[in-house]
Amino acid sequence: QYLCGGVSEEEMSTINSQRANANTALLFTAGAHGEYLADVNVNIRSESRKADPVVLSFTSPGPLCLLKLPAGKYRIEARHSGSSITRGLTVDDNLKQTTFNWPKAPDPLSKP
DSSP, X not given: OEEEEOSSHHHHHHHHTTGGGOSEEEEEEETTTTEEOOOEEEEEEESSOSSSOEEEEEEESSSEEEEOOOXXXXXXXXXXXXXXXXXXXXXXXXXXXXXXXXOOOOOTTSOO
């Protein structure tokens, strides 16, 4: 189970109200100020399931995803604009938040 979004303040508030039902929170940001990102491709693989390790694969429409995963060890790969970040995560009953932060690319339209 997962719930993603948070592009608007109202959507972020709705998603945050569901934190009690999740054991994993993923936050997608860019740059030193943590600007929120959307359209992040996410692949979650179980480290214990060798035959079929992919547990979940989706594209997040917003910066925050709440998930309810079975207890275990996972590798989470998040991909945005051709660059990927992979994190290991041990899941239990307690909520764990993992932030994926990409360096902010310079704005090609800005003048030096």
